[in-house]
Structures are given as structure tokens and as C-alpha cells.
Amino acid sequence: MTVDRLLPTDDARDLIDLTRAIADKTMTPIVDSYECARTYPAEVFAALGEAGLLGLPYPEDVGGGGQPYEVYLQVIEEIAARWAAVAVAVSVHSLSCHPLFVFGTDEQRLRWLPDMVGGTRIGAYSLSEPQAGSDAAALQCRARRVDDADPAAGYLISGTKAWITHGGVADFYTLFARTGEGSKGISCFLVPADADNLSFGPPEDKMGLHAVPTASAFYDQTPLAAHRRIGDEGQGLQIAFSALDSGRLGIAAVAVGLAQSALDAAVAYAHERTTFGRAIIDHQGLGFLLADMAAAVDSARATYLDAARRRDAGVPYSRNASVAKLIATDAAMKVTTDAVQVLGGNGYIRDYRVERLMREAKITQIFEGTNQIQRLVIARSL
Incomplete structure (x- = not known):
């Protein structure tokens, strides 16, 4: 539809x-x-x-x-x-x-x-680490100045970054690495994919989203010019979190697209499949299930559009972004699960796309801040 x-x-x-x-x-x-x-x-x-x-x-x-x-x-x-x-x-x-x-x-x-x-160079966001996901301030990847007396001498990057969408195939990586101690000791860098001593692990064997790799990056004394630092030293977490509000809206929109696709597939199937001489959509029990799915998709879309319009208007929208990410991704998980239910046994096999949509929906509840983190952000705003 x-x-x-x-x-x-x-x-x-x-x-x-x-x-x-x-x-x-x-x-x-x-x-x-x-x-x-x-x-x-x-x-x-x-x-x-x-x-x-x-x-x-x-x-x-x-x-x-x-x-x-x-x-x-x-x-x-x-x-x-x-x-x-x-x-x-x-x-x-x-x-x-x-x-x-x-x-x-x-x-x-x-x-x-x-x-x-302009679309000629594809980027990746490199914040998470094996032991630093939701707690971004705990990251350990380090950028050490080559010469403390000469700021223009640049940095050497050492450490591991994880869960990088487009890892190994992107043209550049927006990297967050430690230049000091504590939450104010993190800085942001723009790393070219062909940087020396930068390597990548094999793509993760994920539940879904198979066509675009997610991989770890390994920095082994990777040299980086000073002009590739973005913002001031120690400004990294501020930069990272300012971007994440926008990123959460992107994932909310992805989740709504997934849910809409699952709803469309379920409705089409319910019109074609018959039981007891009637299309299954005409049975009240199934019709109400589809109605709840449609209401969830519409509601999720409304939440991300509300947050987006606040962003466009230049007013605070962090809480609204967390609400949108929470509502939209939970809706995607429920709607895709219900779509599998509508298709019955057919929904469980890979000949029908709802099986894939259900697997893909799960990750939306996890990345760009788990939905537990979104609840924490919302609670702190109350």
C-alpha cells in the first residue's frame, strides 16, 4: 500500500x-x-x-x-x-x-x-567498543599525540572499535577516541579508510541486515594528521551525543518502514487466503489484529514526524527523539511478529518476506541506544 x-x-x-x-x-x-x-x-x-x-x-x-x-x-x-x-x-x-x-x-x-x-564517499560511525556500548564514556580506544610540544604533529590511534555499520567498506570513519581521562577526555576524528595500520575483522554473522556488513576495526598505532580532529580535544562526547539524537530519528524511520512493509504483506495475504469460505481478513479476530497493526504503524510515524518537525523548528527535541525511537522500534517488533502470525506457517518460512522483516526489526530496538537507554533519557527529562 x-x-x-x-x-x-x-x-x-x-x-x-x-x-x-x-x-x-x-x-x-x-x-x-x-x-x-x-x-x-x-x-x-x-x-x-x-x-x-x-x-x-x-x-x-x-x-x-x-x-x-x-x-x-x-x-x-x-x-x-x-x-x-x-x-x-x-x-x-x-x-x-x-x-x-x-x-x-x-x-x-x-x-x-x-x-x-554529495554521495561519492560513504561514511561509518565508530563510537561503540567491545566493552563500551551504551556507556560511551567507558571507551578505551586511544589517540596519543605524537609530540605533546607540537600540536601539529598529529596522533597515533590504538584500540578496537565494534559494531560498525559499513565497517570495512566505508570510505571514511567518524571515530571517537580517548585523548585524556574521564568523560571529558574523548575527542572526535575523521579517519580515511586507507589509513595506515587500520584493519577490519570479518563481517559479524548477524540475525538480519545481511547485505550491509557490520564489522570491528583495529587501530595499531595508526597515524592521523592533526587537521583530522573534529572540534576541540575533549569535546568528543558532546559531538557524539548531538549526532545521536538525529541518528535515533533515522532508526525510528527505518523501523516504521519495516512495520509498514510487514503490514502491507499481512493485509495482502489476508485478502488472498480463505478459510471457511471467506477471506481471512473478514474474520473479526484477524481483522482486529490487522487494525492494531495499522494503528501502531500510524502512531509510530506520528512520533518521529513530531520530533523531526521540532528539530526543523530549532527547538529542543532530544526527549522527542528518544520517544520516537522507543515507540517506533517497539512497534516494528510487534507488527512484524504479528505479520508472521497472520501468515501462519507460511510466515515462518523464507519464501515470504515477513520472516526476514521480523528478524530485521529486532536490531532497531538495540542500536543508536537500546530502548532501555531511551527510557532512561525520557525518565531523566520528567
């Missing part, structure tokens, strides 16, 4: 139509085979970049699309309805550009940002 959207401009409506056309042409025909074979869809990201869909929330004067978050997130949702792994990677790429755009110097932005938001 095509989602009936309330969009702010005709240009936004055209952008959604363009996204649907590209997604239906480049993603829908291959998503199942690529996910099954764990094949990286390089051609899909090339098509999205060429169409200008990889830098939508950034201004046109730096190579972006100049779109409000309200519109950008609905583009993410449309992509997720076809291919969640690609939508997650697009959201993470946008997240990875945020520190440079907001905290970088004019010279840094001019040097790197056009290629990043």
Missing part, C-alpha cells in the same frame, strides 16, 4: 516519488537474493548517491539536498520499506557527516563535506 503522506511542499512530494521509483527499480528486484547471499549492494548506493539521496538533510551550498528532517526521514522510511539494511546504512552515513558539518572548521568542511554529502 502506498502511504498517503502529508508533505510540506510539492518538491517534497516529487522527492518521495523519486525515492519510490529508484527503490522499486534498484532494490525490490534484488533484495531477497542479496540478503540471502550476503552480497553488498554497491550499485544501489551508487544509484542513491547519483540521485542526491545520500545528503538530503544538509544544505545545498555544501553539496546536500537542503531538505528538512521531516522530509528526509520519510525518504528513509520509503527505502526501509523495500530494504532495511540499505536504509540503516543511509541513516548511519548521514549520522557520520553530522560532526564535520556542525563542529568542523570552515576549511575542514570545504575540504571533505561536498564529497561526503
Whole structure:
């Protein structure tokens, strides 16, 4: 079912139509085979970049699309309805550009940002570590100055980063590493993929999102020029958390796209499948289940759009982003589970996409801050 959207401009409506056309042409025909074979869809990201869909929330004067978050997130949702792994990677790429755009110097932005938001270079966000996930202040990867007396001498990076979406295939990594002690001893860096002494582990064997790798990165005295530090030393957690509010909205939109896809599949099946001489959608017990699924999708979409509109208006939205991420991802898990139930035994086999959607929905409750962390953020705001 095509989602009936309330969009702010005709240009936004055209952008959604363009996204649907590209997604239906480049993603829908291959998503199942690529996910099954764990094949990286390089051609899909090339098509999205060429169409200008990889830098939508950034201004046109730096190579972006100049779109409000309200519109950008609905583009993410449309992509997720076809291919969640690609939508997650697009959201993470946008997240990875945020520190440079907001905290970088004019010279840094001019040097790197056009290629990043213009879609020719794909980024990854490198915050988590094997023992530092939700507790970002506990990270141990260290950036040591080559010469304390010469700030221009640069850094040597040592340590391990984990759970990197696009790990091993991205063109750049927004890295958070320790330059001092405590929560104010973390700094942000922009690391090129071809940096010396930087290597990656094999892709994690995940429950879902198989086509886009998630991997660990290993820094072994990796040299990094001083001009690749973003912001001041010790500003890293502030930078990381400012980006995460936006990233949580991206994951909320992905979750809604997943849920909408599962709802569509369940409704279509319920119209086609008959029992006792009637389509199963005409049985009240199943009709009410589908109604609850539809209400959950609509409610989740409303929460992320509310947070996005607050972001676009320049007013505080951190709590709203956490609410959106919590509501949307919990809804995705429930709706995809219920879709499997609607399809019965067929829902449990891989011939039907709801099985994949259910596996993919689970991770949305975990990354960009677990839903327990979102509850903590919301509780602290009360």
C-alpha cells in the first residue's frame, strides 16, 4: 500500500516519488537474493548517491539536498520499506557527516563535506567498543599525540572499535577516541579508510541486515594528521551525543518502514487466503489484529514526524527523539511478529518476506541506544 503522506511542499512530494521509483527499480528486484547471499549492494548506493539521496538533510551550498528532517526521514522510511539494511546504512552515513558539518572548521568542511554529502564517499560511525556500548564514556580506544610540544604533529590511534555499520567498506570513519581521562577526555576524528595500520575483522554473522556488513576495526598505532580532529580535544562526547539524537530519528524511520512493509504483506495475504469460505481478513479476530497493526504503524510515524518537525523548528527535541525511537522500534517488533502470525506457517518460512522483516526489526530496538537507554533519557527529562 502506498502511504498517503502529508508533505510540506510539492518538491517534497516529487522527492518521495523519486525515492519510490529508484527503490522499486534498484532494490525490490534484488533484495531477497542479496540478503540471502550476503552480497553488498554497491550499485544501489551508487544509484542513491547519483540521485542526491545520500545528503538530503544538509544544505545545498555544501553539496546536500537542503531538505528538512521531516522530509528526509520519510525518504528513509520509503527505502526501509523495500530494504532495511540499505536504509540503516543511509541513516548511519548521514549520522557520520553530522560532526564535520556542525563542529568542523570552515576549511575542514570545504575540504571533505561536498564529497561526503554529495554521495561519492560513504561514511561509518565508530563510537561503540567491545566493552563500551551504551556507556560511551567507558571507551578505551586511544589517540596519543605524537609530540605533546607540537600540536601539529598529529596522533597515533590504538584500540578496537565494534559494531560498525559499513565497517570495512566505508570510505571514511567518524571515530571517537580517548585523548585524556574521564568523560571529558574523548575527542572526535575523521579517519580515511586507507589509513595506515587500520584493519577490519570479518563481517559479524548477524540475525538480519545481511547485505550491509557490520564489522570491528583495529587501530595499531595508526597515524592521523592533526587537521583530522573534529572540534576541540575533549569535546568528543558532546559531538557524539548531538549526532545521536538525529541518528535515533533515522532508526525510528527505518523501523516504521519495516512495520509498514510487514503490514502491507499481512493485509495482502489476508485478502488472498480463505478459510471457511471467506477471506481471512473478514474474520473479526484477524481483522482486529490487522487494525492494531495499522494503528501502531500510524502512531509510530506520528512520533518521529513530531520530533523531526521540532528539530526543523530549532527547538529542543532530544526527549522527542528518544520517544520516537522507543515507540517506533517497539512497534516494528510487534507488527512484524504479528505479520508472521497472520501468515501462519507460511510466515515462518523464507519464501515470504515477513520472516526476514521480523528478524530485521529486532536490531532497531538495540542500536543508536537500546530502548532501555531511551527510557532512561525520557525518565531523566520528567
